[in-house]
Amino acid sequence: MDAKKAAGEKAAEYISDGMRIGLGTGSTVYWTIVRLGELVKEGLRIEAVPTSVQTEKLAREAGIPLLPLARLQAPLDLTVDGADEVSPKDELIKGGGGALLREKLIASFSDRFIVVVDHSKCVSELGRFPLPVEVVPFGWEMTSKQLRQMGCEPVLRMRDGAPFVTDNGNYVIDCRFGSIPNPGELTVELNKLPGVVENGLFVNMADLIVVGHPNGTVRTKSGT
Numbered sequence: 001m002d003a004k005k006a007a008g009e010k011a012a013e014y015i016s017d018g019m020r021i022g023l024g025t026g027s028t029v030y031w032t033i034v035r036l037g038e039l040v041k042e043g044l045r046i047e048a049v050p051t052s053v054q055t056e057k058l059a060r061e062a063g064i065p066l067l068p069l070a071r072l073q074a075p076l077d078l079t080v081d082g083a084d085e086v087s088p089k090d091e092l093i094k095g096g097g098g099a100l101l102r103e104k105l106i107a108s109f110s111d112r113f114i115v116v117v118d119h120s121k122c123v124s125e126l127g128r129f130p131l132p133v134e135v136v137p138f139g140w141e142m143t144s145k146q147l148r149q150m151g152c153e154p155v156l157r158m159r160d161g162a163p164f165v166t167d168n169g170n171y172v173i174d175c176r177f178g179s180i181p182n183p184g185e186l187t188v189e190l191n192k193l194p195g196v197v198e199n200g201l202f203v204n205m206a207d208l209i210v211v212g213h214p215n216g217t218v219r220t221k222s223g224t
């Protein structure tokens with residue numbers, strides 16, 4: 001079985017009747033959404049808040065009832081989401097698909113945050129994957145210069161010859177740091193820059209990491 005499928009499907013086991021959940025974005029949590037769609041057809045009653053337009057579409061297709069954020073009075077029971085890198089301390093880089101801002105918002109408004117990855121995402125130190133930073137389009141060139149001064153190689157994310165635009169109407173600058181020895185400090189420093197909306201470092205957020213392996217086995221480890 002595919003490692004992403006194994007991890008994604010395993011996460012569905014943590015979701016029970018009556019829960020209100022957050023649904024992440026990407027090719028691993030895709031399998032959680034597909035599995036939840038099957039369970040909903042079998043009678044599971046849940047409501048979900050999607051973290052992207054892409055996930056909203058998938059959830060609708062799967063028949064998962066959606067919960068408008070405005071109706072949310074208390075934290076979500078659980079959010080399941082993927083990641084681009086996971087450190088030994090369960091710090092994450094996210095945003096490879098450009099959904100980092102909504103993902104961080106929804107995860108921070110959840111009692112529990114479960115991360116689903118295939119084994120290749122587990123690294124000894126964060127930073128080989130370029131860190132996605134969501135910035136406002138106005139003055140992005142200046143923001144990019146300031147990001148460079150923080151020790152990275154910043155590249156504006158493009159799609160079809162034009163800047164990639166997030167669901168929130170912003171740009172993404174992918175910042176190649178090479179290594180990020182102190183993600184906690186870096187996330188604070190990045191978010192101090194006026195043009196930065198949010199960055200893809202998720203520190204002290206993951207409660208459980210579900211790691212899929214190529215033979216279809218899954219290992220879980222408790223997060224922070």
Ligand SMILES: O=C[C@H](O)[C@H](O)[C@H](O)COP(=O)(O)O
Nearest residue numbers: 026027082095096097098099
């Ligand atoms: O913006 C996208 C998200 O942070 C994804 O969860 C992340 O990029 C992992 O995606 P995938 O499971 O497709 O590797």
